């Protein structure tokens with residue numbers, strides 16, 4: 001189900017708890033909400049739809065993925081960039097990212113997945129993991 005996007009900085013600054021089986025409906029909602037906003041948004045975290053759980057959804061070049069408890073195992077090639085956020089008004093803000101990350105997460109069947117992401121996909125994932133940690137750019 002498509003949910004409303006949260007803009008409250010306080011709600012967005014709370015750290016999300018680990019996600020489990022009971023959160024799979026939220027994962028599905030997050031994917032629906034990202035698809036509904038795909039023209040203006042490449043990724044989303046569950047707290048952006050009001051659920052404080054570590055779940056992110058990304059549009060990886062038209063391939064929509066939902067990830068529970070994503071965490072970065074390895075990162076390399078730091079760079080400075082600017083990012084915007086659907087939850088934050090105003091101009092893009094400066095931040096530091098890594099070009100290449102090795103990520104581990106649980107998929108929608110609660111299977112462990114590990115994959116290396118580069119470039120734009122890696123950047124979206126880092127932005128959404130920050131959301132899970134209550135960090136805003």
Ligand SMILES: [Zn+2]
Nearest residue numbers: 084085086087
């Ligand atoms: Zn954001």
